[in-house]
Amino acid sequence: MDNNNFDDASKEILEWVSEYLKSVEMYPVKSQVKYHEVYNQLPDSAPSTPEDFKNIFNDFQNIIMPGITHWQSPNFFAYFPANSSVPSILAEMLTSALGAQCMKWETSPSAAELEEKVMIWLRDMIGLPKNFIGVIQDTASTSTLASIITAREYHSDFKINKEGFSGNERYRVYCSTETHSSIEKAVKIAGIGRDNLVKVAVDENFAMIPAELEKAIESDINKGFKPLCVVAALGTTGTTAIDPLKEISALKKKYNFWLHVDAAYLGTALILPEYRWMIEGIDEADSFVFNPHKWMFTNFDCSAYFVKDKNVLLNTFEIIPEYLKTRSDNVANNYCDWGIPLGRRFRALKLWFVIRSFGVEGLKEKVRYHLKLAKDLYEKISSKNDFQILAPLNANVVCFRYKPGNIIDENMLNILNEDLMHKLNNSGKMFLTHTKLNGKFTLRIVIAQTNVEERNVNDAWELIKQYSDELKEIN
Numbered sequence: 001m002d003n004n005n006f007d008d009a010s011k012e013i014l015e016w017v018s019e020y021l022k023s024v025e026m027y028p029v030k031s032q033v034k035y036h037e038v039y040n041q042l043p044d045s046a047p048s049t050p051e052d053f054k055n056i057f058n059d060f061q062n063i064i065m066p067g068i069t070h071w072q073s074p075n076f077f078a079y080f081p082a083n084s085s086v087p088s089i090l091a092e093m094l095t096s097a098l099g100a101q102c103m104k105w106e107t108s109p110s111a112a113e114l115e116e117k118v119m120i121w122l123r124d125m126i127g128l129p130k131n132f133i134g135v136i137q138d139t140a141s142t143s144t145l146a147s148i149i150t151a152r153e154y155h156s157d158f159k160i161n162k163e164g165f166s167g168n169e170r171y172r173v174y175c176s177t178e179t180h181s182s183i184e185k186a187v188k189i190a191g192i193g194r195d196n197l198v199k200v201a202v203d204e205n206f207a208m209i210p211a212e213l214e215k216a217i218e219s220d221i222n223k224g225f226k227p228l229c230v231v232a233a234l235g236t237t238g239t240t241a242i243d244p245l246k247e248i249s250a251l252k253k254k255y256n257f258w259l260h261v262d263a264a265y266l267g268t269a270l271i272l273p274e275y276r277w278m279i280e281g282i283d284e285a286d287s288f289v290f291n292p293h294k295w296m297f298t299n300f301d302c303s304a305y306f307v308k309d310k311n312v313l314l315n316t317f318e319i320i321p322e323y324l325k326t327r328s329d330n331v332a333n334n335y336c337d338w339g340i341p342l343g344r345r346f347r348a349l350k351l352w353f354v355i356r357s358f359g360v361e362g363l364k365e366k367v368r369y370h371l372k373l374a375k376d377l378y379e380k381i382s383s384k385n386d387f388q389i390l391a392p393l394n395a396n397v398v399c400f401r402y403k404p405g406n407i408i409d410e411n412m413l414n415i416l417n418e419d420l421m422h423k424l425n426n427s428g429k430m431f432l433t434h435t436k437l438n439g440k441f442t443l444r445i446v447i448a449q450t451n452v453e454e455r456n457v458n459d460a461w462e463l464i465k466q467y468s469d470e471l472k473e474i475n
């Protein structure tokens, strides 16, 4: 295939994509294939001669498609979403056609300058202070890793980057028991050591208890540790619990740790004035991450990472070998120095397309609609005797379980709810996932897919009631 074949092949693909977007609801939401069902249909070695586009595309439809879980289905209520939207898809097409490597300003000035501008838009849209400056990373995991490494360098006076660990460092990092696994991963990779991650207890709303944080810090200082970093979660993965940033910020003033805010999912809600209370105290934070690739309708990957002191970040990551030196190094943003990878995709383009196509008001409207759908469902579940709500509704994640009056054994309830979840997901009609809260198997329904409508949520709720009734009869 070369550029001359593009018209015919792309026409076919575009027709397929257009049809897919319109009919995505027709597919089973969670792929129903068995382990290695896809693998076993693929030849054992690569073809030695060119294959026809028609054959490749046929195999895509017949072999690959059945093994796809449809994250863009409005009946997708699992995990957190990885939303796309039409403007984002179109921009991704352009990005792949340009195929630009956006490491430095000189390797594509538009990519660097659009990123610089779009991150200012985004900062202002979510109400971060004007002295924060942003860069697009691939994921929140990478952003958080960058933050913890920066904290390490800041507190070691950039010595660990230069000399390695001396063996005398005794750093501690703190987060709540509910925070995301990416923090533990970052602590491992940054050389701090998993044993030095202190998980602070949470209150009945699954939010960090600041008094417990202070107790842990005091006790560590007495033992000769240095409190390096605290990660506050705005919207935990389990229940969207919101750590009290204001109180944690007050502790920062006292103990001078690096304060990182992980709002990977719920950060999008900050475009709404009614959610701005979450970032009271943000002036004290050193870094902040949220993922437009979750609830801001921008294709994965697009993680917005903001820092207060750009120079600390650059001092931590910048490396300029001879072959990468350019004349603009002193003036332009060379984003390869703002994080871990050298190579970077042109990710600002899709964000720009999305923000312009929706408009800030359009984004707010969609986000508010999702919040309303979640509230309606929460109320329906609350009012049913056979169901139990297991976490407060902070946004659009409803945590609940089936709890028929005749079953009180916790173990049996766990098994029952796990069965219910698999039954729902095997139906292909909806997809939801779970968490464990205080030992209870908890169903989690996330209402945030780009195209979700009231009827999708209603259908899901009817199915949940129907299947749970059927399970009750068996038990």
Ligand SMILES: *Cc1c(COP(=O)(O)O)cnc(C)c1O
Pocket: 080, 138, 139, 140, 141, 142, 180, 182, 233, 235, 236, 237, 262, 263, 264, 265, 291, 303
């Ligand atoms: C999703 C999520 C992450 C990880 O996001 P990636 O971009 O997939 O690395 C981290 N923290 C929270 C709170 C999340 O919800």
